[in-house]
Amino acid sequence: MWAAATFGATLVAAPLPAAAGLLDYVGQCVPFARAASGIQIYGDAWTWWGQADGRYDRGHAPRTGSVIVFAKTSRLPLGHVAVVSRVVEKRVLMLTHANWSRQNGVRGHAEQDVTLYDVSPDNDWSEVKVWFRASEGLGSSVYPVKGFIYGGRPSPQLTSTNPDYVGALIDAYVPGAGR
Template sequence: MLAAATLAATLIAAPLAASAGLLDYVGQCVPFAREASGIQIYGDAWTWWGQAKGKYDRGHTPRIGSVVVFAKTSRLPLGHVAVVSRVVERRVLMLTHANWSRQNGERGHAEQDVTLYDVSDDNDWSEVKVWYRDVEGLGGSIYPVEGFIYGGRPSPQLTSRNPDYVGALIDAYVPGAGR
């Protein structure tokens, strides 16, 4: 029993296998974001914002390779972290992250270049909507965001060669798109 617990702890703490592609990952958002961004913070996603203070630059302007930190809420009791893969325009980004949408009935899978839309009143990325596979468009929930953590070394697999910029803009600006 102890050997199984030790093996499980090792697998959870281990970085993503070098031989596996970033997008083959299945698991929690935190180890995925750490591997995809190069930002070395550990612990629940909602703690990343505070942990980054004094260690990494932080701000409220998205940059490619930065980690966006979703606040802890009743819907996200551990928060969420994702990596900015593209800046489409001032209120629309693309994210690469894990453990958001369901794929084949299960959570944990990595998703590349999904839409993140700033819906905050002040255009400051404090509230967002996220593309959700189950509805093939932006989900209906609005999530509070702490901000962006800068300074890692993003994975070369962070974004695709031909991301769907038009699709991201349609997701954000066309009422009812994807529904």
């Protein structure tokens, strides 16, 4: 497990103390996704899809414990990776990830069981909207996704004991949540 420490302007990953929990993490999405999923890939988030080829099974259907790989875009120049904590229904799932929403004005914190909504025209998880703390609902941006990487050993702290399934469905299906 890793935590982030800042030295000057550089963010450095450091091992988490044994007593620290997954959700205490503050730092980048990549070390968090590696610790939360057990998938041992390194490098920028957008490179995970290619790096997984031949090492891990990959696909376009979410599974609990799989890593979703967001493509590199102008808004996500390094991409993003997150771990599927729950599949709610065919177009809605929950993620556990780090470095997405701001908490107390700071990015990097871990968030557990946040809503992800498939807004792709073909229902293939190629485009999604992500729950964003500042708006207390799905953000307005649509993000392209490469797919899901399978085969790690997810952390037992990946999901809460009582996730808000109803809230996730409301987030996804309120008017205007989709395209």
